[in-house]
Amino acid sequence: MKGTLLRTTQAAVLALTISAGAAYAAGGHGDHAMPAASAPIGKAGDPARVTRSIDVDMTDAMRFTPARIEVKAGETVRLNVRNAGRIRHELVLGTEADLKAHYDMMMKDPGMRHEEANAVSLEGGKSGQIVWRFDKAGTVSFGCLEPGHYTAGMKGAVSVL
Numbered sequence: 044m045k046g047t048l049l050r051t052t053q054a055a056v057l058a059l060t061i062s063a064g065a066a067y068a069a070g071g072h073g074d075h076a077m078p079a080a081s082a083p084i085g086k087a088g089d090p091a092r093v094t095r096s097i098d099v100d101m102t103d104a105m106r107f108t109p110a111r112i113e114v115k116a117g118e119t120v121r122l123n124v125r126n127a128g129r130i131r132h133e134l135v136l137g138t139e140a141d142l143k144a145h146y147d148m149m150m151k152d153p154g155m156r157h158e159e160a161n162a163v164s165l166e167g168g169k170s171g172q173i174v175w176r177f178d179k180a181g182t183v184s185f186g187c188l189e190p191g192h193y194t195a196g197m198k199g200a201v202s203v204l
């Protein structure tokens with residue numbers, strides 16, 4: 044129930060963000076495409092089909108280690124994410140446009156937590172995981188959308204080959 048409310052709030056904020064973006068685009072940047080709601084970054088993976096696990100550390104230095112990951116198209120990967128810092132960090136998978144839009148939402152509502160399949164939000168010292176199937180060749184970005192973190196460089200990319 045709590046999760047549903049959270050998502051509803053996020054949807055409302057996202058709608059506001061999109062409206063603001065549209066207004067901005069109308070102001071002279073009309074060629075900027077809106078981020079697609081269902082961007083081709085892949086989908087939640089079946090844990091039984093995981094072919095590889097990759098450890099990713101998050102630190103208070105605002106970095107992911109590694110920040111560059113390579114996978115094969117069609118591969119289901121388990122990201123074992125560890126928050127090696129003391130403050131909350133998260134790893135959110137998305138297109139760069141999606142991440143930026145969500146980051147703007149987080150700046151307005153810092154208490155927001157990402158609980159979707161493409162994200163894991165962790166208190167300091169905690170570990171979690173994302174099981175994800177990377178469908179298409181290309182680049183899937185990831186980032187920590189806690190206020191100040193993404194812009195400090197807490198981001199990375201998965202190259203899907």
Ligand SMILES: [Cu+2]
Nearest residue numbers: 132187189192
């Ligand atoms: Cu962070």
